[in-house]
Amino acid sequence: xxxxxxxxxxxxxxxxxxxxxxxxxxxxxxxxxxxxxxxxxxxxxxxxxxxxxxxxxxxxxxxxxxxxxxxxxxxxxxxxxxxxxxxxxxxxxxxxxxxxxxxxxxxxxxxxxxxxxxxxxxxxxxxxxxxxxxxxxxxxxxxxxxxxxxxxxxxxxxxxxxxxxxxxxxxxxxxxxxxxxxxxxxxxxxxxxxxxxxxxxxxxxxxxxxxxxxxxxxxxxxxxxxxxxxxxxxxxxxxxxxxxxxxxxxxxxxxxxxxxxxxxxxxxxxxxxxxxxxxxxxxxxxxxxxxxxxxxxxxxxxxxxxxxxxxxxxxxxxxxxxxxxxxxxxxxxxxxxxxxxxxxxxxxxxxxxxxxxxxxxxxxxxxxxxxxxxxx
Numbered sequence: 230x231x232x233x234x235x236x237x238x239x240x241x242x243x244x245x246x247x248x249x250x251x252x253x254x255x256x257x258x259x260x261x262x263x264x265x266x267x268x269x270x271x272x273x274x275x276x277x278x279x280x281x282x283x284x285x286x287x288x289x290x291x292x293x294x295x296x297x298x299x300x301x302x303x304x305x306x307x308x309x310x311x312x313x314x315x316x317x318x319x320x321x322x323x324x325x326x327x328x329x330x331x332x333x334x335x336x337x338x339x340x341x342x343x344x345x346x347x348x349x350x351x352x353x354x355x356x357x358x359x360x361x362x363x364x365x366x367x368x369x370x371x372x373x374x375x376x377x378x379x380x381x382x383x384x385x386x387x388x389x390x391x392x393x394x395x396x397x398x399x400x401x402x403x404x405x406x407x408x409x410x411x412x413x414x415x416x417x418x419x420x421x422x423x424x425x426x427x428x429x430x431x432x433x434x435x436x437x438x439x440x441x442x443x444x445x446x447x448x449x450x451x452x453x454x455x456x457x458x459x460x461x462x463x464x465x466x467x468x469x470x471x472x473x474x475x476x477x478x479x480x481x482x483x484x485x486x487x488x489x490x491x492x493x494x495x496x497x498x499x500x501x502x503x504x505x506x507x508x509x510x511x512x513x514x515x516x517x518x519x520x521x522x523x524x525x526x527x528x529x530x531x532x533x534x535x536x537x538x539x540x541x542x543x544x545x546x547x548x549x550x551x552x553x554x555x556x557x558x559x560x561x562x563x564x565x566x567x568x569x570x571x572x573x574x575x576x577x578x579x580x581x582x583x584x585x586x587x588x589x590x591x592x593x594x595x596x597x598x599x600x601x602x603x604x605x
Contacts (some may be wrong), residue, residue, distance in 0.1 A: 232366045233259045233342075235528070236359075238349050238380045239373030240266060240336050243500025247371060248285065248341035250525035250603050257339040259365065262374075266336050266474055270328035271439055272514075273431055275300060275418065277323050277593055280515050283522065283602045286337070291334060298325030298435040303592070304419040305583040307574060308430070308461060314417065315584035322593055325435040326417075327400070349379040359495055362597040369528065369535040371497050373521075376480045378502035384493045392486040394428070394511055397455045397476040398442025400435075403484045404467045407469040408437060419467070420587075421458070424565070426573055431460040432467055441472065444511055451478070480574035482514070484551050491547060492540040498522050505551065509591035519600050522548060550600070 235251070240262035248258050281288060291297055296474075301320030306312040316455030320538075336343065344365075352361045352370060359370045370381025411434060413419065413570060418433040426446030441459045443504060445451060453520040455476060462468050487504025490496065500504075507516060527543040546555075564572075576582040589595040 230365050230366050231259075231441030234367070234392070234533075235259070235270045235369045235371060236261060236361055236365055237341065237366035237371040238262075238361075239375065239378060239500070240264070240343070240345065241270070241332055241373060241375065241517070242335055242514055243502070243521045244305065244371070245332070245335040245339040245341075245427055246518050246521035246603070247284075247373065247499060249284075249335070250522055250529065252340040254529060256415065256528075259344050259367070260336070260341045261344040261347060261349060261361070261365070261430075263346070265346045267329045267333035269334060271396070271424035273324050273398065273442055274328050274331070274400070274435070275323045275432060275433065278321065279594070279597075279599065280518055283515075283518050283600060285603045290545070291601065292387065295330040295334065296313065296325065296435050296438065299420060301326060301416045303583075303588050304417055305422075305587050306420075307398065307422045307424060307577045308458070309424070310574070310578060312419065313580055313583045315580065319403045320416070321533050322588075325415075325433060325440075327438065349374070352380070352383050357495065366494075368533065369495050369497065371499060371524070372502040373499050373517075374589060375501040376504075377484060378498065379504045380496065381489055381498055382498050384498075384571040385490060392446060393448070393480045393482050394444050394446050395444055395448035395480050395576070396452050396511070397451060397478045398440065398488050399472060399474045399476045400438055400440040401472070401474040402437050403439055403469060407439075410469040410543065412441070412467055412469070420592075421461075421529045422573065423454070424570065424574075426569060428454075430455075433460060438470070441468075442476075446483075448480075452476075472592050481506045481511065481513055485509065485555065487554060492537055492544050494533045494537045497524055497528075497535075497540055497543060503547070505547070507594065509587075512592070512594075515594065516551070518551060521549065521591050522600060522603060523550065532543065548571070556558055 234256040299321035300323040302316040372378040413434040430443035433440045482504030499520040505516035506513040523546045
């Protein structure tokens with residue numbers, strides 16, 4: 230039986246960031262993932278400069294042979310309304326990346342032993358540790374496998390009623406003719422909020438690639454909503470051709486709505502496994518990275534004691550960083566839906582709201598105080 234100090238289940242940005250942050254600590258760390266990398270990952274795929282700073286990524290190095298699309302503005306509207314563009318002269322304010330490249334880049338540099346192409350089949354207590362898949366023993370098991378993380382289910386998330394966002398999206402390489410016909414600017418993603426305020430869609434060009442998707446808190450008839458959104462884009466001449474690739478789905482939890490526990494004896498959840506996505510934008514990459522950095526801080530302080538009592542510090546840091554779970558409804562949230570819809574129709578036509586609230590506050594998290602970066 231192979232023995233690890235820490236076994237991370239999930240090789241996405243959360244898992245690889247945690248391993249990277251713990252390099253040099255003298256811990257044997259493994260990352261278990263059912264996929265081999267590089268692998269396709271459904272995601273709109275943009276990250277802020279703050280994420281790149283946190284990860285200590287050399288932008289020139291990353292851009293060598295990979296997509297790193299600079300973003301200098303956003304076009305925002307409610308479906309069917311006039312679009313409002315916000316431009317940032319001190320660009321870039323974000324970067325478009327391809328998850329197939331980004332996740333593999335982070336994983337290959339993380340320093341952990343990679344146990345790829347192997348599914349998690351179960352875990353059982355083994356003294357002060359866990360036995361995973363009957364042949365790995367780990368003092369600490371970290372769930373980093375996204376919304377459906379098997380470690381989260383193993384410690385009680387299965388069967389818990391949580392309001393999840395369901396999304397479908399596609400990313401494909403455009404032909405030369407499609408690139409010539411594409412009206413979407415590479416540096417300006419376009420966002421479209423649905424009239425019922427249950428979600429938003431987007432179309433985003435990353436060089437040769439086009440990413441289209443829609444996410445909703447109401448997952449009922451999601452495919453029909455996605456089709457209507459694509460029909461709208463086509464009618465507005467925003468699609469350069471017929472979409473022949475298949476849309477893929479995924480789900481994630483918005484932080485205020487998640488109720489799953491993030492810690493147990495010798496178990497800790499990070500990223501989407503812990504349900505940390507920002508409530509307005511649904512972004513999960515920055516919360517995943519930040520949760521991994523905070524987890525790394527706590528793990529170092531634990532000095533090998535990964536009891537629930539010692540891991541409580543991680544839970545406290547997450548609450549301090551992201552706020553209380555299940556907060557009381559604010560005034561705007563308590564308004565009747567027709568009133569909120571009326572306000573949204575008006576506000577989404579204004580440059581002040583689309584820039585200062587939607588982009589700066591919701592999507593760029595510009596008001597969030599910086600977290601310490603990983604130093605290497």
